[in-house]
Amino acid sequence: MSIENRVINGGFETGTFSPWVPSNATITGQFSHSGSFAARLLGGNVNSFIFQYVEANPTERFELLVSLAKVGPLTSPPVSLSVAYYNASFGFLGYGLITNIPSSRLPNVDDETWLEVYETTSPAPLGTTQALVLINKLPQAGSADVIVDDVALLAVEDVIGPTGATGATGATGATGPTITPAYGYATRTTTAAEPYSLGTPVLLDSGGPTPNNDVTFVSNGLQVQRSGIYEVQFAVTTNVTVNNLVLNASGVQLEIFVDSTIVLPQYRSRLFMSRAGGDPVFSDQHSLLIPQPSSLILALEAGDVVQIVPSSVVSGTFYQTAYLQIIQII
Structure with a gap:
């Protein structure tokens, strides 16, 4: 049995977001759950999020791991965590997981305490080629910034046997769409x-x-x-x-x-x-x-x-x- 983390740069240790897509978010070296860096989602009455597409295949189940904390004495805002399945044409196939963390539930990072989330998804449906991992800080006036670190989407695979000979390389497919999300x-x-x-x-x-x-x-x-x-x-x-x-x-x-x-x-x-x-x-x-x-x-x-x-x-x-x-x- 092997365990594979499909999220890339889940600890933000590159000092950048790539391949995450951020909004109202920055990389911080002031706080971290592990390593030197983490993502900081702007608090208050704004929407702040990061998301990333990762590889996924039919019938696969995943475990989502995220470490969260708030900054300072203000109330922590609500946070939504989700994993959604898509096909190769970016057609939505269904949710594997939606977890909502209510307001006032995150510990203060100044106390060196974290909320460590462990959630299991439902199986990916037929046709799945990718999954969208979304960490979304919801608007709440007067709320604190949120620190996100050590994001992982773990797939557990059974080892069946040695891999056979590699076949001929197929034709390169068309480049997928690149969008700036609205x-x-x-x-x-x-x-x-x-x-x-x-x-x-x-x-x-x-x-x-x-x-x-x-x-x-x-x-x-x-x-x-x-x-x-x-x-x-x-x-x-x-x-x-x-x-x-x-x-x-x-x-x-x-x-x-x-x-x-x-x-x-x-x-x-x-x-x-x-x-x-x-x-x-x-x-x-x-x-x-x-x-x-x-x-x-x-x-x-x-x-x-x-x-x-x-x-x-x-x-x-x-x-x-x-x-x-x-x-x-x-």
Whole structure:
């Protein structure tokens, strides 16, 4: 049996990102989990990420290893880790892994402590030739920078026997596409409670960054300016005021809409609160803040507008902070 790490430069010991593709990220020599360097993802109300395509084959399973920490006393932001499978034409085949680390969960690197993540993927489907490893720091106002180090995607292979003679070299294939990924995000910066309105997009009041204007902020959403495959992520903080009230299956349900049309309803973000027998959740008034995140892959056409829309609401529910982000994968 052999173990192979498919990630290249996972410890950033070259002092550069290559072959990672970074956004709002730098190489730092100030902190590291091992070695001399690590990646530093900018905190605050911006989207920061690194991603890399690696070799993958049908039926392979992988173990994703990542070491994470925050810098300084500020709250750590949410972080999303994902492994997605693609074919040779960069066609999306499915996710092997999505792991979301909530806000306030990362230790302070100044204390020389780290969160070491170990996650196993599902098997790569037929047709897989590559996988996208994405480490994504999500926007949160007033949050700390995040340090990333020692990223590995381990494939375990059984040794079958000696390799046979090498056959003749085949023809060189066409050069694959090279893209500068389009990306952007929109947020709701105010923390005032806003009541949910059925079928009305969640209010978003600012957006950025949009290099080359490939993703632009429009009214309560984002508009892509070029066709491609995109990862769409969102999170809305729901404020539930409970006063001798039972919340049941008519709870808050959020959807992604493209051009005012619902897409992929299996990716809903749902909030249900109930107790058997109809007993109240609380016997007096409470106010709860509950994050509702979701993530999905979409094929978007130039001009498409993406928004967060509630498809089910219940009395006494409001929302406060919210963000929507789009990252082009191919």
